[in-house]
Amino acid sequence: MDLNWTINTGENWVLFGKSGSGKTSLAKIIAGLEKAIGEVNIDFKTDTNLPPEVLFVESWYQFKNLEGVANFYYQQRYTSQQAKDTLTVHAELVGYGKEKGLHFDKVEPILEALNFSSFASSQLIELSSGEHKKLQLVKALWLKPQLLIIDQPYTGLDAASRKNLNILLDEVSAKGVQMILISNDAELPASINRYAEIKDGQISVSDIRKIKSFSTEKHNREIPDFLKESPVYSSKNIIKMVDVNISYGEKQVLKNINWEVKAGEKWLLQGHNGSGKSTLLSLVNGDHPQSYANELYLFGKRRGSGESIWDIKQHIGLISPEFHWYFDASATVWQSIASGFYDTVGLFQQLPYTKSKQVDELVEYFGLTASKNELLKSLPLGKQRLVLLARTIIKNPELLILDEPCQGLDQQQTQHFNQLIDELCSNGMTLIYVGHFESQLPTCIEKRILLEKGEVKSTEVIEELI
Template sequence: MKESIVSIQNLNLKYQQKLVLTDLNWTINRGENYVLFGESGGGKTSLAKIIAGLQNGIGEVKINFDTNSHLPAEVLFVESWYQFKNLEGVANFYYQQRYTSQQAKDTLTVHAELVNYGIEKSLNLDKVEPILEALNFSSFASSQLIELSSGENKKLQLVKALWLKPQLLIIDQPYTGLDAASRKNLTILLNDVSQDGVQLILICNDSELPISINRFAEIKDGQFIQLDSLTQSSSTENHSGEIPSFLKESPVYSSENIVRMVNVNISYGEKQVLKNINWEVKAGEKWLLQGHNGSGKSTLLSLINGDHPQSYANELYLFGNRRGSGESIWDIKQHIGLISPEFHWYFDATSTVWQSIASGFYDTVGLFQQLPYSKSQQVDELVEYFGLMSSKNELLGSLPLGKQRLVLLARTIIKNPELLILDEPCQGLDQQQTQHFNHLVDELCSNGMTLIYVGHFESQLPNCLEKRILLESGEVKVVENLNIEA
């Protein structure tokens, strides 16, 4: 008889009067490494948290650790994103603080975080070095946690998990936010720890999987369904309705030149993040911005969005005006619709879905004024277009991560901006939601909108992209025209 490590019987989970998991049964035997599929909001993450003891459900969940194993008798859950705390144990940072905190030193460095973790878990610090090198993370030792991008923060959590090597390792969206080289090396590292006895549960819809994955399943209608292969998932297609009429109008451009950078340099002390950047974005152009984690993409976008204080010390033109010529940060933001993983981190989760979308008219992180009737109608149209009608009065923070992202995507486009900045916009979305959103991006851009799109996954890019800029170690490595096929 096979020996199980996890045994789940008749597990139920209700969330806001809605059954998420219904009499779910699942047995994981020793040597079985699972990938868990399912639509966003289907209960995958909640199930993982219950197995890890981080959330309660009604039913029986037994973990049977191997008492003879040399690995720690732990279940470790790595979230799809991670909220760090400052030195006083507080996590209420604001978005722009990431670019102004270098003087404050109010969060731990990466090295200090790893030292503390090693002491807590009785780990040998020397053994983390090969993991850091494999994920190209060694150079971040002196970086504060608040300075890290979402992809870099994800790497830090993966480094800690692979260093610990628990008996059961559950990772939610393991490849999200990672560049191609890091994804490849992560796959190798996961295979290595699996061979050492770590059992894996990966929650993702990706086709890039470790060869050690030998079981496939999905959560559908609250039930666990065993699959025979990667391609057997029974998720239903998400058919897009017609784009709202107010988004079919071409944006009104204040200038033919949207962005112009002349020899832009950004440094923190002796660390140079951007080096002699020259880049021009004209009205109606659709750009793909790429580069490894830590290449400077987020810093570059923070200059365009008005969030970086060093923009005044550089020759930077936004919407025809030189930065520092009298315009405020809010004057700049009026022209821009932005979504990024970092912005999602810091957004007010206590606003309702409807309020969150409506706040995009005013570039605030909550709605603080009454909307005129015409704008209220536009919010309603987008709520319906994104399939959020049943959730429109719910708090943003109460929704699954994928639905939260859809809400913020709707917020991004509500004012039909001149410039759309989409930084990894499909993080947390399932395949159907990704297709749905990129179809919308293509439609918007066919009406003349300017686009800067950051994406690591070639299979998750919209078709409208025309040009590509590639950063490497803070420098422009490639500028080229694209011909991305459908």
């Protein structure tokens, strides 16, 4: 990038562009978190009580355990004893308030507006991606820095939380906070008055949001032959839950859940942040230890009948924001895809020829040939998600679980991703798809289950999703 950008007093910006165009890198340079050739000058105001600092809110929340390290693993979130290793939300906020000299009574209205007050006693490691985003936003809105930069502010948030966030952002703007939001979303705060797009390393600015067509041509690569075959189903019943309950101490997370998923069905799982979606999926994945205390059948067998977690995972392909967080950062694209055969977070053994050939076919199908030897973490987020989708389907699983798979993707990438899902699921694969935006869903979805406060509010057949 070689660009010039001036932000004047009273301007609130949205910075948009394709995933990988350099939006996050530019934001980190402005915040002083990355070095660059050239100059970045920030003139803080002296006639205000707002802190003279730039706060950059990352797209993902980085937290550490009580010993100051961040060496976590995926299943740790559901193991309550080990979850004591991290601070509670309340303790995190108390520490942040002391560090920044903030009054705690000022944070309560923000917690209430984002429907986050009930998470005070939750451990950081127990939170879902949407709940982590809320914690980031609470701290930023509480601090009210002179310049606030938020990378993907709406990631993981339900519709009500997105609406309330925009109100809160307008309120801090009225108090003098200037904002840069990195987002391709259409729903923005009313206080946003300038727009910038990064394209080909250059920045173009405008007073008006340019309406872009994000339509994409149909994916014209042919699905590999091994994915054209229907999965080999071990049972007609994929999931059966009978009066399932999950509690942490006195806090009940799931209440009397009854749900049945049959082979080949395509389900949409929805609910507000904190409604229990992630916990429900952790039962299906085999990751939740309380599954043994409930009447739960997976792939025709009752949980606790002698099968291991790994026996269950052989039937499943999974993408989730949390799984993405914990994935092996040292794995290459090729190794990441290959690890799906063994349900590991990295490749620790040599593949036989037939399996290696299947990996090569998927690398080609997803257009990743030029990147196959690069580290997964070095790719733009959109390509990382495609790699993890390839990993998820490499064994042609009976059940595909896609938990908010399009977080952080631009509209074109989301459309492309869901188009791939439709093609891949045409072979009879069973699907559970979690998504807040009904306009950004695969067309193959047939049924919906809606959770509210840990209970099934409704299940319904979907005639048509637009």
